Amino acid sequence: MAQELYRNFAGLQICVAGAGVTGIACATALRKRGAEITLIDDHVSKASDFDVVSPEKIVISDFDRLLISPGWKEDHPVIQKARAAGVALINEIDLAWSLKKPAQKWIALTGTNGKTTTVELAASMLRKGGVAAQACGNVGTTVIETIDSSDDFQYLVLELSSFQLHWMEDAAFSAVAILNIAQDHIDWHGSFESYAQAKLSILDRATTGILNGEDPEIVHRSTHWQGQKVFFTLDTPGPGELGIVEELLVDRAFVSNPQEAAMIAELIDVQPLVPHNVANTLAAAGLALAAGVPHESIRSAIQEFSPGRHRIEKIHEADGIIWIDDSKATNPHAAGASIMSALSVVWIAGGLAKGAKMGDLIERVKARVRAAILIGHDGEMIANEIRNRAPHIQIELINPPSQYIKGGADNSLMEEVVTVAKKYAVSGDTVLLAPACASMDQFISYADRGERFKSAITKVVINGN
Numbered sequence: 001m002a003q004e005l006y007r008n009f010a011g012l013q014i015c016v017a018g019a020g021v022t023g024i025a026c027a028t029a030l031r032k033r034g035a036e037i038t039l040i041d042d043h044v045s046k047a048s049d050f051d052v053v054s055p056e057k058i059v060i061s062d063f064d065r066l067l068i069s070p071g072w073k074e075d076h077p078v079i080q081k082a083r084a085a086g087v088a089l090i091n092e093i094d095l096a097w098s099l100k101k102p103a104q105k106w107i108a109l110t111g112t113n114g115k116t117t118t119v120e121l122a123a124s125m126l127r128k129g130g131v132a133a134q135a136c137g138n139v140g141t142t143v144i145e146t147i148d149s150s151d152d153f154q155y156l157v158l159e160l161s162s163f164q165l166h167w168m169e170d171a172a173f174s175a176v177a178i179l180n181i182a183q184d185h186i187d188w189h190g191s192f193e194s195y196a197q198a199k200l201s202i203l204d205r206a207t208t209g210i211l212n213g214e215d216p217e218i219v220h221r222s223t224h225w226q227g228q229k230v231f232f233t234l235d236t237p238g239p240g241e242l243g244i245v246e247e248l249l250v251d252r253a254f255v256s257n258p259q260e261a262a263m264i265a266e267l268i269d270v271q272p273l274v275p276h277n278v279a280n281t282l283a284a285a286g287l288a289l290a291a292g293v294p295h296e297s298i299r300s301a302i303q304e305f306s307p308g309r310h311r312i313e314k315i316h317e318a319d320g321i322i323w324i325d326d327s328k329a330t331n332p333h334a335a336g337a338s339i340m341s342a343l344s345v346v347w348i349a350g351g352l353a354k355g356a357k358m359g360d361l362i363e364r365v366k367a368r369v370r371a372a373i374l375i376g377h378d379g380e381m382i383a384n385e386i387r388n389r390a391p392h393i394q395i396e397l398i399n400p401p402s403q404y405i406k407g408g409a410d411n412s413l414m415e416e417v418v419t420v421a422k423k424y425a426v427s428g429d430t431v432l433l434a435p436a437c438a439s440m441d442q443f444i445s446y447a448d449r450g451e452r453f454k455s456a457i458t459k460v461v462i463n464g465n
Contacts, residue, residue, distance in 0.1 A: 005065065005088050005090055006090065006094060006095055006097075006098030006099070006170075007098070009030055009033040009034055009035040010033065010034030010035070011034060011035075011036070012034075012035045012036065012064040012065060013035075013036050013038070013062060013063045013064050013065075014030050014035045014036065014037055014038070014063060014064060014065045014066075014067060015038045015039075015040060015058060015060065015063040015065070015066050015067070015078075015087075016030070016037060016038070016039045016040070016067045016069070017040055017041075017055075017066060017067065017068050017069055017072050017076075017078055017079070018040075018041060018068070018069025018070075018071065018072055019039050019040075019041035019043070019050070019052045020041075020069060020071070021142060022069045022070060022092050022142055022144075023039060023041070023067075023069040024039075024050065025092070025142040025144050025145045026067050026069075026092050026095060026142075026144055027039050027050055027067075029095070029099075029144045029145075029147075029148055030067070030095075032148070037050065038053065038058060038063070039051070039052050039053070040052065040053055040054065040055045040058060040078065041054075041055075042054070042055060055076075055077065055078045058078075060078055060081045060082045060085055060087055061081075061085040061087065063082075063087055064087070064088070065087065065088050065089075065090050066078070066079070066082045066087050066088070066089050066090070067089075067090045067091065067092070067095070068089055068090070068091055068167055069092070070091070070092070070161060070163035070164045070166075070167060071163055071188075073188060089167075091164070091167040091168060091169075092142065092143060092144050092164070093137075093143055093158075093160070093164055093167075093168045093171050094168055094169055094170040094171055095144060096142075096143040096144045096146070096147045096171075097170055097171040097172075098170070099144075099147050099148075100147050100156075101152075103154070104153060104154065104155070104156065105154065105155050105156075105174045105291070106155070106156050106158060106171065106172070106173045106174065107122070107155060107156075107157050107158070107173055107174055107175045107176065107177075107287050107290070107291060108137075108157070108158040108159075108160050108171075108173045108176045108177075108202060108205075108206070109122070109157070109158070109159055109160070109176065109177040109178075109179065109283070109287065110159075110160045110161070110162070110165060110176075110177075110178055110179070110199050110202050111177075111178055111179025111180045111181065111199070111212075112179070112180050112181055112182045112184045112199075112331060112333050112334070113179065113180055113182070113276070113329070113331065113333055113334040113337065114179045114180070114276060114277075114279075114280040114334075115138065115139075115159045115160075115161075115179065116138070116139050116159060116311075116328075117277075117280060117307045117311060118177070118179060118280040118281075118283055118284045119135045119137070119139050119157045119158070119159040119284075120135050120139065120305075121280070121281065121284040121301065121302070121305050122135070122157050122177075122283075122284040122287045122288055123135040123155075123157040124301040124304070124305055125284060125285065125287075125288035125293050125297065125298045125301040125302075126155055126157070126288055126291055126293055127301075128293070128297040128298070128300050128301040129288065129291075129292070129293030129294060129297040129298070130297075131154050131155055131291065131293065132151070132152065132153050132154045132155070133153060133154065133155040133156070133157060134146055134151065134153045134155075134156055134157070135156075135157045135158075135159065136156055136157070136158060136159075137158040137159040137160055137164070138159040138160065138161045138164065139159040143156065143158060155291060157287070158173075160202060162184075162188075162189065162195055162198040162199055163188065163198075165198045165199065165201050165202055166189075166198045166201075168201075168205075171205060172205045172206070173202075173205055173206040174206070174207070174208065174290065174291065175206060175207075175208040175209070175210065175286075175287055175290035175291065176202045176203065176205070176206040176208070176209055176210070176287075177209070177210035177211070177283045177284075177286060177287050178199060178200070178202065178203075178209065178210075178211050178212060178215075178218050178222075179212055179215075179279070179280060179283055180212055180215050180217075180218070180333060181195075181196050181199050181200075181215060181217040181218055181221075182217075182331065182332065182333030184330075184331040184333070184354065184356060186354065186355030186356060187354050187355035188354075196217060196221060200218075200221045200222065203222060203225045203227060206227060207227045207228060208227060208228045208230065208290050209222065209225065209227055209228065209229050209230065210230050210232060210242075210283050210286030210287055210290065211229055211230065211231050211232070212231070212232060212279065212283070213231030213232060213233040213241065214233055214234065214235075214279070219231075230242065230253040230254075230286050230290075232279060232282035232283055232286060233282075234275060234278060234279060237250060237252045237253075237261070238252065239252055239258035239259060240252060240253050240258055241253055242264070242282045242285065242286055243282070244267070244278070245261060247266055247267045247268070248263050248264075248265070248266055248267065249263070249264040249265045249266070249267065249269075249270070249278070249281065249282060249285065250262065250263055250264060251263075251264050251285070251289060251295065253286070253289070254286075254289040254290070262295050263295065263299075264282075264285050264295055264298055264299060264302075265281075265285075265298065265299040265302045265303070266299075269299060269302045269303045270302060271305075271306070271307075272307070272312050272314075272341075274312060274337075274338075274341040275337070275340075275341065276337040276341075277307070277312070281302060285298050285302075288301075309325075309447065309450065310325050310326065310327040310328045310446060310447055310449075310450035311326060311328045312324060312326050312338060312341070313325045313326070313450070315453070315454050315457050316457050316458075316461060316462060318461075318462075319427060320426075320427030320428055320429075321425045321426070321427060321428075321429050321430075321431060322342075322429075322430045322431070323430075323431045323457050323461065324338075324342075324430055324431070324432045324433065324434075325433050325450045325453050325454060326338045326432060326433060326434040327433055327435065327439070327446045327447070327449045327450030327453065328446050328450075329434040329435060329436060330351075330435065330436070330437060330438050330439070330446055331354070331356055331436060331437075332356050332357075332358055332360065332361035332436045333361075334434070334436070335349065335361060335365075335434040335435065335436035336361050336364050336365055336436075338432060338434040339365040339368050339369065339432060339434060340364070340365060340368060342368065342430035342432060343368060343428070343430075344368065344370055344428050344429045344430065345365075345368050345369045345370065345429065345430050345431075345432050346369075346370060346371045346373070346421050346424045346425050346429050346430070346431045346432065347365075347369045347371070347372045347373070347432055347434065348372075348373045348374075348375070348417055348421060348431070348432065348433045348434070348435065348453075349372060349373075349374055349375075349379070349382055349434065349435045349436050349437065350374040350375040350376035350377075350378060350379035350382055350435055350436075350437055351375065351376035351377065351378065351379075351435050351436075351437030351438050351439050351440075351441055351442065351443075351449075352376065352377050352378060352437050352438040352439070352440060352441050353377075353378040353381065353382075353436070353437050353438075354437070354438055356436075356437075358381065358382050358385045358436065359385050359388075359389060361385075361436060362382075362385045362386055362389045362390055363389055363390075366386075366389060366390035366392075366393065369390070369393050370393065370394065370424065370429065371393060371394040371395070371396070371421075371424040372386055372393050372394070372395050372396070373396045373398060373417055373420050373421055373424075374395065374396065374397050374398065375397075375398050375400075375413070375417060375435075375442065376435075376437060376441050376442050377437075377441040378437055379397055379398075380397065382436070383395050383397055394424065396420050396424075398413070398416055398417050398420065400412075400413045400442060401413060401416065406441075406442055406443060406444065407443075407444045407448070411452050411455055411456060411459075413442065413452075414449075414452040414453055414455070414456040415456045415459060415460055417453075417456065418453070418456040418457055418459075418460045418461060419460050422460060422461055433449075433450065433453045435449070
């Protein structure tokens with residue numbers, strides 16, 4: 001895409017598709033630069049100080065640009081009409097790239113799971129190394145807002161979703177990482193192949209890639225990429241890799257002699273000490289090492305870092321039973337990693353599967369799960385896979401009580417779930433909320449789902465009400 005599309009916005013008529021966080025941030029940045037903004041969304045409302053209009057009420061050929069928020073699909077009528085009319089399409093990441101200070105460097109990360117924790121950890125490592133750095137993108141603060149802030153960041157650490165990567169064309173990175181690739185967002189991309197291609201496209205914008213050497217999709221799909229490949233592994237690393245030697249995380253990629261190894265940290269420094277979190281820590285370390293951060297600073301950041309809420313978060317432990325909130329496990333791959341971190345699980349799952357299949361997940365975890373408590377739109381689909389593949393697992397399907405309203409004060413749905421889980425759990429069990437599904441059918445967000453789980457544990461388990 002020609003960089004000219006991102007210059008001289010003054011007086012241009014720009015249609016911004018999407019009145020969510022990204023759309024509003026882009027609309028604000030563009031109007032600040034003199035553009036005339038029309039904000040459209042399929043759900044008409046008032047967004048900040050912008051009026052939102054329905055897509056059917058605009059004539060797209062009247063506009064000079066169409067800025068597309070990440071979640072908008074290629075087959076949306078507005079996008080199809082814009083392409084037919086020759087209206088240039090732009091996106092937030094490339095817009096921010098065009099506006100950044102020339103000396104600022106970007107590193108980026110993608111993957112099906114673990115992105116937010118890993119970019120936050122990588123940014124912490126850079127800051128420990130004396131580098132002014134900020135995590136942004138899908139992590140909370142948009143990239144365009146970060147660019148427009150008064151802070152003078154030397155590095156931005158971007159969390160990029162498959163949607164953002166689908167639309168991005170111009171941005172470039174000094175290093176990138178891919179954590180894992182598993183089925184997710186198939187309903188949006190149309191196929192796993194398209195989803196995986198979007199993820200791998202991040203390599204086309206970088207010269208150094210920090211890659212999961214134990215993920216066959218990543219290993220296979222990166223074969224023909226000509227950049228510097230630094231694989232990370234939970235095994236002993238080869239020359240040019242990051243990995244584990246006895247109780248240490250070690251670096252054989254960013255050392256002067258790859259026949260030797262430098263200590264990054266001790267395993268015990270990583271919390272929670274579960275396999276996928278160790279892998280994510282190695283990925284973050286790889287990004288920081290690529291930016292020149294010393295090993296000592298990286299270790300200090302690891303020791304001080306705490307993952308965000310609803311990510312393998314221990315809520316309560318008593319009578320030999322551990323209650324864990326991993327509401328952020330919104331797809332089968334994430335749920336599988338969470339379940340495999342425990343030995344005997346009472347599993348709480350269900351919601352919107354987003355087109356993902358559950359058969360492989362059930363095959364992987366069936367030896368660890370004693371009972372499954374299922375909720376939501378695709379709870380029955382998960383139950384059918386369990387019946388077919390793991391009939392020893394006891395199943396409880398929980399329908400929402402009649403008084404339960406999504407987002408309301410009543411928490412009867414999750415209280416019923418926790419009551420049933422309490423009935424099944426015995427000493428040695430982990431009661432695990434790892435839904436393998438998105439939350440929006442019955443909850444406001446994964447965070448709302450996790451908070452309701454915690455509240456229900458307090459009421460039903462701790463207080464015994």
